[in-house]
Amino acid sequence: MTTTDASTKDAPAKDAAAKSPRTLARERRRRSVARFWRQYRTHRAGLFGLAALALFVLLALLAPLLVGADVQSVTKAPGKPLEAPSGEFLLGTDKDGRSMLGLLIWGARFSLTVGFLAAALSVAIGTLIGITAGHYKGWYSTVIMRVTDWFLVMPTLVLAIALASVLSRSIWTIILAIGVTTWPTTARLVRAQTLAVESRPYIERAKALGGGHSHIMTRHVLPNVMPLVLAQTTLVISSAVLTEATLAFLGLGDPTVTSWGGLLQDARDSGATTKWWYVMPPGIAIALVALSFTLCGRAVESVLNPRLGASR
Amino acid sequence: MTDASTSTTALADPDGPAPAGPSARGPRARDTVAYLRYGAGKLVGAAVSLFAVLVTSFFLFRIIPGDPVRTITHGRAVSEEQLQALRRQFGIDKPLWEQFTQYCGQALRGDFGNSYQLHDPVGELIWDRLPATLLLTGTAFVLYSLIGVWLGTRSAWRNGGLGDRFNTGLSLTLYSVPSFWLGLMLINVFAVGVGFVPGLFPTGLMETGDGSTGLAHALDVAHHMVLPVVTLVAVGYAQTLLVMRSSLLDEMGSDYLTTARAKGLRDTLVRRRHAVPNALLPTVTLMFVNLGHVVAGQILVETVFSWPGLGGLFYEALSIPDLPLLQGLFFVFAAGVILMNTLADLIYPLLDPRVGR
Amino acid sequence: MTTAPLLDIKDLTVTYDSGAAAVRGVDLTLEAGQKLGIAGESGCGKSTLALALLRLLPAGAKLTGEVLLDGEDVLTMKWGRLRAVRWAGASIVFQGAMHSLNAVHRVGDQIAEPMLIHGTVPASGVRKKVTGLLEHVGLPASRADAYPHELSGGQRQRVMIAMALACDPKLIVADEPTTALDVMIQAQILRLIEQLVAEQDVGLIMISHDLAVLADTCDRLAVMYAGRVVEQGPASEVYAAARHPYGKALSAAFPRIGDPSSRHAPRGLAGDPPDPSDLPSGCTFHPRCPVAIEACSVEDQELRGERDWQAACLHV
Numbered sequence: 010m011t012t013t014d015a016s017t018k019d020a021p022a023k024d025a026a027a028k029s030p031r032t033l034a035r036e037r038r039r040r041s042v043a044r045f046w047r048q049y050r051t052h053r054a055g056l057f058g059l060a061a062l063a064l065f066v067l068l069a070l071l072a073p074l075l076v077g078a079d080v081q082s083v084t085k086a087p088g089k090p091l092e093a094p095s096g097e098f099l100l101g102t103d104k105d106g107r108s109m110l111g112l113l114i115w116g117a118r119f120s121l122t123v124g125f126l127a128a129a130l131s132v133a134i135g136t137l138i139g140i141t142a143g144h145y146k147g148w149y150s151t152v153i154m155r156v157t158d159w160f161l162v163m164p165t166l167v168l169a170i171a172l173a174s175v176l177s178r179s180i181w182t183i184i185l186a187i188g189v190t191t192w193p194t195t196a197r198l199v200r201a202q203t204l205a206v207e208s209r210p211y212i213e214r215a216k217a218l219g220g221g222h223s224h225i226m227t228r229h230v231l232p233n234v235m236p237l238v239l240a241q242t243t244l245v246i247s248s249a250v251l252t253e254a255t256l257a258f259l260g261l262g263d264p265t266v267t268s269w270g271g272l273l274q275d276a277r278d279s280g281a282t283t284k285w286w287y288v289m290p291p292g293i294a295i296a297l298v299a300l301s302f303t304l305c306g307r308a309v310e311s312v313l314n315p316r317l318g319a320s321r
Numbered sequence: 322m323t324d325a326s327t328s329t330t331a332l333a334d335p336d337g338p339a340p341a342g343p344s345a346r347g348p349r350a351r352d353t354v355a356y357l358r359y360g361a362g363k364l365v366g367a368a369v370s371l372f373a374v375l376v377t378s379f380f381l382f383r384i385i386p387g388d389p390v391r392t393i394t395h396g397r398a399v400s401e402e403q404l405q406a407l408r409r410q411f412g413i414d415k416p417l418w419e420q421f422t423q424y425c426g427q428a429l430r431g432d433f434g435n436s437y438q439l440h441d442p443v444g445e446l447i448w449d450r451l452p453a454t455l456l457l458t459g460t461a462f463v464l465y466s467l468i469g470v471w472l473g474t475r476s477a478w479r480n481g482g483l484g485d486r487f488n489t490g491l492s493l494t495l496y497s498v499p500s501f502w503l504g505l506m507l508i509n510v511f512a513v514g515v516g517f518v519p520g521l522f523p524t525g526l527m528e529t530g531d532g533s534t535g536l537a538h539a540l541d542v543a544h545h546m547v548l549p550v551v552t553l554v555a556v557g558y559a560q561t562l563l564v565m566r567s568s569l570l571d572e573m574g575s576d577y578l579t580t581a582r583a584k585g586l587r588d589t590l591v592r593r594r595h596a597v598p599n600a601l602l603p604t605v606t607l608m609f610v611n612l613g614h615v616v617a618g619q620i621l622v623e624t625v626f627s628w629p630g631l632g633g634l635f636y637e638a639l640s641i642p643d644l645p646l647l648q649g650l651f652f653v654f655a656a657g658v659i660l661m662n663t664l665a666d667l668i669y670p671l672l673d674p675r676v677g678r
Numbered sequence: 679m680t681t682a683p684l685l686d687i688k689d690l691t692v693t694y695d696s697g698a699a700a701v702r703g704v705d706l707t708l709e710a711g712q713k714l715g716i717a718g719e720s721g722c723g724k725s726t727l728a729l730a731l732l733r734l735l736p737a738g739a740k741l742t743g744e745v746l747l748d749g750e751d752v753l754t755m756k757w758g759r760l761r762a763v764r765w766a767g768a769s770i771v772f773q774g775a776m777h778s779l780n781a782v783h784r785v786g787d788q789i790a791e792p793m794l795i796h797g798t799v800p801a802s803g804v805r806k807k808v809t810g811l812l813e814h815v816g817l818p819a820s821r822a823d824a825y826p827h828e829l830s831g832g833q834r835q836r837v838m839i840a841m842a843l844a845c846d847p848k849l850i851v852a853d854e855p856t857t858a859l860d861v862m863i864q865a866q867i868l869r870l871i872e873q874l875v876a877e878q879d880v881g882l883i884m885i886s887h888d889l890a891v892l893a894d895t896c897d898r899l900a901v902m903y904a905g906r907v908v909e910q911g912p913a914s915e916v917y918a919a920a921r922h923p924y925g926k927a928l929s930a931a932f933p934r935i936g937d938p939s940s941r942h943a944p945r946g947l948a949g950d951p952p953d954p955s956d957l958p959s960g961c962t963f964h965p966r967c968p969v970a971i972e973a974c975s976v977e978d979q980e981l982r983g984e985r986d987w988q989a990a991c992l993h994v
Contacts, residue, residue, distance in 0.1 A: 054490075155369075159370050159373055161610060162370075162609075162610055162612070162613060162658055162659060162662050163374075163613055163655055163658070164612075164613035164614075164616040164617055164654050164655060164658055165613050165614070165617070166613070166614070166616070166617030166620070167613070167616055167617060167620070167635075167651060167654050167655070168377075168651075170620070170635075170639065171381050171382070171647060171651050172381065172385075174639050174642045174647065175381060175382065175385045175386040175642070175644075176385065247497065251497070251499055254499050254502075255499060255501065255617070255621060258499070258501050258621070259620075259621075259624070259636065259639060260639065260640060261639070270499075273499075273501070273502060273505070277505070277625075282505050282508070282509065283509055283513055285509070288502070288505055288506070288509070289506070291502075292498070292499060292502035292503075292505075292506070295497075295498075295499050295502065296494070296497045296498045296499070296502075297497075299497035299498075300493060300494055300497035303493055303496070303497060304493070307493075575777060576772060576777040576778040577777060577778055577779060577780040577781075579729070579734055579772070579778070580770075580772055580778045580779070580780075581780070581791075582734055582764070583732055583734055583764055583765060583769070583770050583772075584764060584765045584769075584791060584792040584795060585761040585762065585763075585764035585765045585766065585792065585795050585796060586761075586791075586795060587761065590795075595780050595783075598780075598782045598783075599780070599781065599782055602782075672782070673781075673782060674781070674782060674784075674825040674827070675781060675825070675827050
């Protein structure tokens with residue numbers, strides 16, 4: 010609390026004494042991160058999720074070294090179509106004779122990229138709308154929240170599908186479709202948190218000292234909603250990965266890249282859904298990534314709000 | 322406070338008017354009036370939402386895709402006159418505002434134009450397929466709500482126990498599984514058969530089509546429904562369970578539960594009569610808000626199981642893309658969710674006396 | 679009154695699973711028709727004591743000692759017998775009636791519930807009894823159909839009292855019954871409780887942080903500090919001239935109406951009550967005690983003095 014006092018008191022003379030409160034704030038932040046990690050460590054499921062994620066991210070990053078971009082090539086396919094797993098192809102081959110294991114590893118790149126970017130877009134929109142709706146009172150807030158509520162009950166996926174179907178097929182279409190349809194949950198959460206933060210006395214003080222709207226929103230509210238936004242991001246990534254797979258399965262994905270949902274669509278289109286090595290691995294991969302992000306998000310949530318009672 | 326004379330008046334109720342003291346019309350009549358006002362507000366809100374859906378679908382399917390005439394005639398040699406004629410036929414030669422009012426008028430009459438691909442009126446196509454979807458969604462929704470609430474209650478009441486951890490873990494896992502993939506797996510195992518396990522259920526469609534009627538037909542449809550319903554329930558119950566669990570956990574430290582225990586109620590009665598009705602309130606709200614996810618699951622499951630409903634129709638329309646059909650279906654899906662939410666708003670005061678009075 | 683007392687608490691201790699000793703060896707006795715006040719700051723264990731009387735504490739709490747209600751030990755009762763004793767033998771008026779009533783049930787049904795559970799009133803007569811109880815506590819019978827949020831704070835507390843009377847218990851525990859109410863309503867509720875207790879000859883345990891309220895209502899007074907009774911005696915005398923320094927501080931904490939000297943008397947007590955999982959050595963009050971001597975930090979103090987008025991202090 011004393012550090013907060015110092016930084017707000019110095020606010021008018023910020024340029025003169027910019028260093029010291031900033032250093033103080035940085036120290037305080039580092040301490041709270043350390044405390045956060047200590048508590049996060051006690052959540053077994055959260056640790057499992059984090060470890061699984063690290064593994065997937067590592068695989069995706071190392072994919073060019075492990076399998077190489079050639080793995081996607083239909084013309085250079087090394088095997089016969091739909092070969093069962095063997096010593097050569099640990100997970101068999103797909104309809105074009107490509108190694109399923111290779112495709113699976115390569116697919117992680119696309120699924121994770123879409124998941125991260127779509128979630129970033131969604132959470133960014135949600136945070137912006139949530140903070141402004143919580144900060145500005147009156148008609149702006151009312152209208153914005155009406156729109157948010159309306160989006161909240163909309164069948165999100167149908168909206169995303171519709172958007173993806175009328176735009177051209179590309180990775181950006183998918184990211185956009187997911188991003189602009191899933192922000193309302195974040196907006197609601199962030200708005201509630203913003204209202205809570207702004208009712209604290211030091212905001213009053215910052216206002217009295219002449220802090221403008223943007224100063225209060227970026228310097229006081231934003232740092233305080235960040236932990237919540239972090240938890241929300243991991244949860245949104247989880248659903249974004251699922252949505253991406255769904256869009257790809259419905260034939261709305263980017264046809265030029267390999268994705269897990271796309272592999273499942275290939276399997277269905279070629280009538281090969283009974284070949285377990287073709288259908289099982291992509292589905293398990295999608296579920297594992299989505300589950301890992303969900304577990305991380307829940308662990309973060311329960312560290313922030315122990316009353317939620319998420320399982321340890 | 323030490324003045325003994327206050328004791329003579331103590332038995333009266335001089336607290337002054339309570340927040341909602343009885344009025345001249347009596348409490349029941351006042352409740353009814355308040356409820357009607359509340360309900361009217363909700364209906365107006367629903368109408369506004371429906372209008373917003375109309376605007377969205379107009380922009381989504383008429384503006385963003387560009388000229389539909391170009392899409393239809395794509396790759397064919399067409400003269401400028403023919404293009405103009407087609408534009409007039411679609412009504413897109415007029416200014417945007419006029420197009421929009423015309424579109425709204427038609428949509429409200431259920432007229433979404435003709436399907437590009439099937440050439441039938443979109444309204445008729447949707448009407449024909451609606452019952453199959455309602456049957457499947459309705460069954461799945463009822464089942465997964467009941468299962469979710471029941472398991473969520475058990476989980477929270479024995480918080481941290483083996484059953485709780487199993488329930489939470491399983492529901493989180495199923496929640497992460499793509500519904501279409503789960504459907505494919507179920508078809509492989511239970512419809513196609515794996516190893517010595519024979520196919521127990523049909524791989525798709527709603528009926529065998531052998532012309533049976535009455536009970537035999539109903540049983541046939543039920544047989545076809547098992548796998549799609551299982552898929553929808555498996556991916557759908559998790560959310561209900563988790564919400565019910567956390568709202569019950571929120572209630573569990575409450576004072577009124579201590580009161581109930583102090584009265585000598587059995588544990589099961591404390592839970593059933595006192596804790597669950599309070600925890601149900603947020604759960605029911607969220608169940609209806611999340612109906613959009615049900616629609617999404619519906620599209621995928623109908624696609625995988627070739628169920629002759631709206632979801633399957635949506636998938637067929639996607640590949641063309643059959644814009645009028647997509648537009649009509651989008652409107653029906655969104656309107657369905659809005660109507661269900663309004664219905665939930667209207668019955669909510671029956672569950673929670675604090676709302677709508 | 680030579681028969682067994684209505685309530686006899688012997689060496690009761692309550693330890694939470696966090697290791698906090700909330701109640702440490704309390705002995706209290708209450709005769710039928712008697713009114714006992716328990717005073718203390720928040721966190722002194724008085725509410726834990728109230729819940730312990732009916733074994734209402736969370737599963738992690740460990741209880742030792744005896745709580746004899748009409749000669750029967752509540753702590754060793756079988757579950758079935760315990761449920762029968764709850765409310766029918768002893769009922770509780772909880773603090774903060776807003777949260778102690780269930781928001782989704784009508785108050786009439788909540789009052790009727792214990793009668794139906796215990797079968798003390800035939801099902802056909804329940805409605806009539808509810809109406810009677812409501813009128814008895816000064817509420818119109820029509821309020822039975824109200825939900826808790828439709829009532830004011832004072833009305834809710836009246837409902838709570840009507841509910842406590844539902845099964846004609848021999849003992850009523852009132853846990854801060856007036857805390858959240860404004861002063862006028864407080865006085866009314868206190869008079870109501872006093873009157874009902876006098877009419878029905880039940881025993882009353884009233885718990886409050888307000889010594890003046892207790893002195894006004896009760897026959898006897900017990901002052902609790904850090905899980906122990908540090909003083910007990912006749913209510914008016916303890917209030918007027920407490921022997922334990924904590925009792926003195928507590929009675930000085932509230933101004934006496936019509937006594938100008940009390941305005942200038944030193945009031946309040948420095949510091950906070952000790953953490954129940956990390957209690958000071960010796961007399962637990964010594965770090966805050968104005969008259970502590972060296973021995974106080976070493977020697978634990980037992981209740982001493984005449985049988986009728988005891989205090990646990992070296993100076994007594």
